[in-house]
Amino acid sequence: MDVRELSERYGPVVVRALETLWGKSRERAGGATNLLLAHLVDTAAVAELLWDGFLARSTCLALDEVAGGPGRGRRLFVWLCGAHDCGKVTPAHQRLWPEGAEAVRRSGLTWVESAAVAGAKQQRRWRHDWAGGLITREVLAGAGWDVRQLDWVWPLVAGHHGAFPSLRDVQEPRHAKGQLRGRGTWRQVQQAVLDVFTQEIGFGGLGEVEPVVVPSRALQLQLSGLVVMADWIASDERFFVGVDDLRLVSLDASRERAASAWQALGLQGGWGALAVPGPEAFRDRFGYAPRPSQAMVGEAVRRMGSPGIVVVEAPMGEGKTEAAQSAAEVLAARFGADGVFVGMPTQATSDPMFTRTRRWLEAVDEHLASRVVLLHGKRAFNREWKALLEDAGAYADEAFCGVDEFGLEDDPYGVESEARDVPERRAPAEWFLGSKRGLLAPFVVGTIDQLLYAATRTRHVMLRMAGLAGKVVILDEVHACDVYMSQFLQEALRWLGQAGVPVLVLSATLAPAQRQALVEAYLAGAASREELRVQVPVPSGYPSVTAAWLPASGEPQIHMDATGSWREDLGVRVRIVPEAVPGAHRSRQERERLQGEADARVGDLLASELADGGTALVIRNSVARAQSLYEELRGRFGRDEVRLLHARFTVARRADLTEESLRLLGPRTPRPRDGRLILVATQLAEQSFDVDADLLVTDLAPVDLLLQRIGRLHRHEDTWRPDRLRVPQVFLTGFEPREGREPAFAFASEMIYGRHLLLRTAAVLPGAGEVWSVPGDVPEVVARVYGADASLLPQMWREAGEEACREQESRDRTRAENARQFLLTAPGEHEKRTLAGLHYGGSTAGSNEDSLQAAVRDGDESVEVVLVVREEDDAVFRTLAGRALSVNGEVAPEVLEEVLGSVVRLPPKLTQAAAQLQPLPGWHGHPWLRHSRALVLDASRRARLGDLTVSYDDEFGLRQE
Structure with missing residues (x-):
């Protein structure tokens, strides 16, 4: 920068201040003080690279509109990122590093320390981020900005350390008496810093920066996350060593530093410009022509007039995953998305989906498979993920180095890594492996929890939303979300709908009320409405697709279609194996005796049914029941013929057991003609678990989950089976039918699922000699159980059923209310226009995986x-x-x-x-x-x-x- 020119414009006192104000201390800037203006311009240079090589086309188009037309969004985005730290032009920040504070005082900027201390004690959180919100609002107002534009811009500055305060919050503490914000010359310098920065990046003045359109709150939240991302990258002292001479500060110099950092970090976007794939693409990706249901989904997404939600309902083994992946390509190409997030119900189901997603993306472009991030708490034990990182010389879950030693209460950064120059990286950039940054990677496979976290009122939630915006979101097995988790799912869908993120929801067994709620939540978000009532028709067949979107002007549009399955229905014979259920007042010895008898009965059944060999899957509703049965079966059949799988093994052992189970019972494993294998498992084997069993024994569960379990039965047509097991059979246990009254359920089952759904499921079980036609009967059976028809229950059960229904409704209301304390948006505030006060009441859950998971899973x-x-x-x-x-x-x-x-x-x-x-x-x-x-x-x-x-x-x- 030309110091002489600045002196002529602002005067020597202001320029001395610009030459002294520090943004990063020597200890955090490679040994040399980093001037504040240097950091602002560095961040702007990083923002340019984000725009050019990382942002989705949909985001760039939206920002162009906000800024006033094509080509205008880039410079506005760069300004928003760079201006984030203007609050450091205050005693509140400059006093925090003694060496820097002394230099600032010598330049002529002073403050009364006792008043500053008093103000800091009064409002501990009033630091440079909140100060920046106040300064930005006042300075931009002085530049003539419209109040509507001021109101959404200042929270981006005030919230860049992870939480959005209200306008009341950012007012300087009264006891500070102006000594935290700064008086006199401080105000001139605050104006000058913003002026000089603004002109350095190419604007004529602050008035020229003003946007013309107020963006949606979802776009504001995404922008906030990108501001944080740019700040964190520009704060890495490995690439941005301190600049303590104002004459060396320039956009050109910062561009060189940013380019070096970008190359070393290996940051990349996703697809980039993607052409709409033609009909032949499906065969190219997956090696076979699309089945009728898959073609139906493809046609539905091609008909959509704008981004929307697509609900795909199809039986297990129908190929929903391939249909969704193919549809995601179409949606990304049509609406400018640059990546994909695939959300699975569990860590165990995420791992195989990681493999399938990499295989799909490799078929699109051989370079894309290396950019897929696996995102869950135990990914370090996934062999494919670990090998991917080790091949690139990276380390699983190594965090990026620290960013800012002042003003940040919860340090999310962890250990520091060394820079690596990787010309062509064959693994996801290490930057994405740090805390809270995984969703920013272009392609992500993880648990649905990662999406639910983006709907919680937690610090740095903007990073999660920035990671989801600009992608296509695929959510599998959504029926697994209970009433509590559904509060977060619907909140997330509201934000995604407002952000114009296409969402594909997959399920084999979706209740009509759940389908209605998902579609309404997305469309309410797209309309920026607190509520939006839409009549979602019931599909006329199965498999089915429901696509819903909101045109730029007009009423919500819904497209629905149905077709037949690619394979014939299975006639599944359902039989009941009664189990004596101990009453609440039975002794421990009596309970153990009855459990032993129940285990022995299952053992007798398996010995009979597997007399000629074959495979059986046994699913228990609790770990204790699974362990007890395994002990019985091990004694009968020996360890070689029985396996146990549940969630209370060590992570390494569980990974080995899961891999072994998938190998032994998988679709391509030859079955010995006289061999016998029994897998005893918990709900881990309920969904997205690609095993094929000749016989299923399962505890009673709600009908949708029960049908999911049945989906593991005779899953692949080309599997050899003993003669006596060629007719699919499921044996239901874990409950006790009682003459003249409702059945009794195992304690664990009732605690997990409640009596209401168990009673209604028991009421629809086929009678003697009857079968379930799967998947043909699935939609009707699920709709009956989840409906409100009291006559579904036999007359002798109805009194108990009414009581169970009341208990369930009360429990559901309580759980929904409990969820609301963690939700990102306060009740009644979905129509607010800005992010101010979004973190009302502070952050509601910790930032570590355990506390977040407890928050979104009601445990x-x-x-x-x-x-x-x-x-x-x-x-x-x-x-x-x-x-x-x-x-x-x-x-x-x-x-x-x-x-x-x-x-x-x-x-x-x-x-x-x-x-x-x-x-x-x-x-x-x-x-x-x-x-x-x-x-x-x-x-x-x-x-x-x-x-x-x-x-x-x-x-x-x-x-x-």
Whole structure:
């Protein structure tokens, strides 16, 4: 910058201040103070690269409209990103680094420290981000901006550290008496910093920056996330070493620094310009011509007049995933999306979808498969993900280096990584592997929780929404969302609808009320309305597609179609295996006796049905029931013929067991003609679990979940089966039919699902000699169970059914109300026009995975522990496999993977007792173990937790004794 010219324009006092005001301290800027103007211009240069090589076309077009026409959006975006730290032109910030504060005082800018301290104590959060919101609003008002434009721009500045305050919040604390904001010359310098920055990036003045259209709140939230992204990149001292000479500050110099950082980080967008694929693309991607239902989905998305929501309902094995992937290409090409997020119900279902998504994208373009990020808490144990990163010399879940030492209360950054120059990166950029940044990657596969987190009132929620906007969103198995999770799903759909994000929702068994709620939530968001009532017709067949969108002007449009399945219905014979259910007042011994009898009955059944060989899948509704049955079956059939799979194995063991189960019962595994295999599992095997069983035994569950389980039965037509198992059969247990009254249900089942749906499901079970035609009967059966017709229940059950219905309605209301305390938008505020005050009441849940998951899944925050062993006479801690750590538990690099693989999640009822657990002494300071609780087992692999004893072994997993 030309210091002489600046002096002539602003005077020497202001220029001395510009030469001194610091944005980053020497300690955080590579050893040299980074001037504030240097950081603003650096951030603007990064924003240019984001626009040119990262933003979706849909985002650029929307910003062009906001800025006043084609080609205008880029410079407005660059200005919004760069102006974020203008609040550092205040004593509130400049006083925080003693060395910098002294230099600022010498330049002529002063403050009364005692008043500043008093103000800071009065409002602890009033720092440079909130100060920037106040300054931006006042300075831009002075430049003649319309108040409607002021109102949406200042919250982007005030919220760039993760939370949006109200206008009242950003007012300077009264006790500060102007000594945090600054008086006199401070005001001139604040104006000058914004003026100089604005002109440096090419505007004639602040008045020229003013937008002409107020963007939607969803676009504002996306913009806010992109501002944070640009700031974090421009704060990396590896590439942006401090510039302490104002004469060296220029946009050209910052562009060179930004280009170097961009290349080293390997940041990339997604598809870029994508042509609408032709009819032949499906065969090119998946190797076969589209089935009728898949062609139907493709036709529906081609007919849509604008981005919308597409609900695809089809039976298990119909090819919904391929239909959605093909449709996503069409939607992305038509509406300018640049990537995809695929949300799955569980971590276990996310892993195989990661493989399928990479295979699909590789068929589109061989370079795209390397840009897919797997996003869930246990991805480090996915072999494909781990190999992908190791091949690129990266480290799973390594965080990006820190950003700002002042004004940030919860540090999300973690360990610092070294820069790597990777000319052609064959893995996702490491930048996306850090906390809260995964969704920003162009292609993401993860749990649906990642989308639900974007609907919570948590810090840095804007990063999550910025990651979803500009993509096509695919959500699989959405029927798995209960009434609590659905509050977050619908809130997310509102924001996605307003953002113009195309959404594909997949389900095999969707209740009509759930379909209605999903479509209405999306369209209400698209219309920026608190509520929007739309009549969503019931599909006329199965499989079906429902596409809904809101034209730029006009009423909501709904397209619905249905077709036949590509394969014939299965006639599934449903039989009941009664189980004596103990009453509430039975003794422990009596309950154990009845459980043993129930297990023996299932054992007898399997011995008979599998006499000639074959495979059986047994699904229990609780881990304890699965472990109990496995013990019975192991004694009868031996370990070689029985497997156990549930969620309370260590992560490494669970991954191995899941992989083995998919291999042994998968679609391409030859079956020995005289072999026998039984898999005992919990709900892990209920959905997106591609196994094929000859026989199914399952605890009773709500009908949609029950039908999901039946989807694992005779799944592949070319699988060999023994003669007696060629007719598909499902044996239902876990409940006790009772003469003249309603059935009794196993305690675990009733606690998980409630009596209401279990009663209505029991009422639709086929009678003796009858069959369910699957999938033909699926829509009607699901609609009956989830409907309101009281006559569905036999007369003798109705009184109990009415009571169960009242209990369920009361429980649902309570759970929905509980969810609202975490929702991003306050009730009645969906029509607000700006982000001001979005974080009303502060952040409602912690930012770590456990607390967020507890918030969106309505559960106590469960605890993960690392299992280690220490025998009574042993001086060192050991892994479960017996490898030595040390006296204090220090972990050698070659043992680290084994220790991390020994993580297991405790049942929620043990959370309070586990609060006493701490990391081992040798883990303090370790980047991955410093926050990990250790559960130390004795020689018998047992440990005491509160009043309970738990044990662990690789055969049964974690057990409570």
